[in-house]
Amino acid sequence: MIPVRNRGRYWSVVVAAVTLLAMLGTANPSPGAGAKARRRSPGARPNILVVMTDDQRFDTMDVMLQTRRWMTRKATVFEQAFATTPQCCPSRASVLTGRYAHNHMVLRNSDGPLLDHSTTIQRYLQDAGYKTAMLGKLLNAWNVKSSPQYWDKWAVLAPISGKANGYYDSPFNVNGRVRTVESYSTDFISHKAHRFLDSFESQDSAPWFIYVTPFAPHGPPLPASRHEEAAVAPWTSNPAVEESDVTDKPHWVQRAVPDPERLTQLALNQRRTLLAVDEMFSDLRKKMRKLGELDNTLIFFLSDNGFMWGE
Numbered sequence: 497m498i499p500v501r502n503r504g505r506y507w508s509v510v511v512a513a514v515t516l517l518a519m520l521g522t523a524n525p526s527p528g529a530g531a532k533a534r535r536r537s538p539g540a541r542p543n544i545l546v547v548m549t550d551d552q553r554f555d556t557m558d559v560m561l562q563t564r565r566w567m568t569r570k571a572t573v574f575e576q577a578f579a580t581t582p583q584c585c586p587s588r589a590s591v592l593t594g595r596y597a598h599n600h601m602v603l604r605n606s607d608g609p610l611l612d613h614s615t616t617i618q619r620y621l622q623d624a625g626y627k628t629a630m631l632g633k634l635l636n637a638w639n640v641k642s643s644p645q646y647w648d649k650w651a652v653l654a655p656i657s658g659k660a661n662g663y664y665d666s667p668f669n670v671n672g673r674v675r676t677v678e679s680y681s682t683d684f685i686s687h688k689a690h691r692f693l694d695s696f697e698s699q700d701s702a703p704w705f706i707y708v709t710p711f712a713p714h715g716p717p718l719p720a721s722r723h724e725e726a727a728v729a730p731w732t733s734n735p736a737v738e739e740s741d742v743t744d745k746p747h748w749v750q751r752a753v754p755d756p757e758r759l760t761q762l763a764l765n766q767r768r769t770l771l772a773v774d775e776m777f778s779d780l781r782k783k784m785r786k787l788g789e790l791d792n793t794l795i796f797f798l799s800d801n802g803f804m805w806g807e
Contacts, residue, residue: 540792541624541625541703543705543792543793545705545780545795545796546706546707547777548799549798550710550800551584551714551715551801552802552803553799553805556713556767559728559729559774560771561774562775562777579800580597581597581603583801584605584633585606587801588636588800589611591800592616592618593611593616595615600612605636608636613646614645617705622647625702627648627702628648628705629647629648629704630652631650631651631685631692631707632651632709632710633652633711638655640669640674643669644669650671651685652669653666653668654667654668661716661718665677668684670688681710681711682720683772689708689776689783690783692706693706693783693787708776712770712773713767713769713770715762717766719769719771723768723771726771728767728768728771731756731760731762733756734807736806737754737759737805737806754806755806762805766803
């Protein structure tokens with residue numbers, strides 16, 4: 497598991513694609529190579545689970561107690577991890593391809609349709625004999641009616657529009673069928689991830705790659721109803737917010753005036769949305785242990801980038 501943390505910065509991400517693509521150098525399909533962990537021979541190809549949050553700052557990990565407890569015991573922590581292009585869509589394209597934005601050409605959030613999916617992790621892993629599944633937000637501006645390429649199973653969350661806010665009443669494309677999910681999206685993603693794991697367990701001759709991307713803590717953040725009043729650390733200002741002379745900054749920074757009341761509420765609710773992600777991650781770990789897959793699974797925890805709170 498590779499969680500994201502970077503001291504002294506307010507955004508962070510680890511590009512898991514580089515590690516995964518490098519691993520494919522020895523990922524030649526062979527009979528029985530993906531058998532269940534307890535039955536696999538030494539050197540058998542591992543399963544891969546990537547959990548990626550949306551706009552999560554490194555300093556919000558404090559609310560994810562179950563995730564942090566597991567990371568403390570088992571994880572390698574990359575403390576100097578940076579998003580080369582800290583916007584959702586370019587960063588996600590980099591995670592899926594292992595390339596800089598100027599190479600995959602997704603330069604801004606509206607450029608999602610430009611991504612060549614034939615150059616992605618899921619394509620290479622699928623070609624190598626892996627079963628692939630994705631759940632949650634894929635790319636910004638994704639047409640929910642379009643089925644994503646190189647995934648055997650999927651539940652793709654539609655971008656924010658109309659009544660849909662990314663958390664409740666959200667359109668999903670589930671294996672080619674578009675439906676509105678009234679329940680909390682993180683909980684639905686968790687439920688479908690368990691279903692996909694069960695499905696892949698029935699085809700246990702192949703390893704799997706599951707890509708789980710909840711909308712949290714993207715704004716406007718809406719916590720699950722059970723977490724609406726949860727006690728979490730409040731927002732506190734810092735010198736980057738309170739800088740008085742910003743004449744050396746871009747014009748849009750010079751015009752911006754931080755609103756402490758708004759930032760306080762934003763930070764509280766972003767942290768609260770992550771409580772459901774913490775539950776989801778913990779439940780996935782328990783599910784993999786029950787299926788006997790935990791010890792033969794590479795697990796990555798990361799964010800696509802981190803959201804500024806007035807800095």
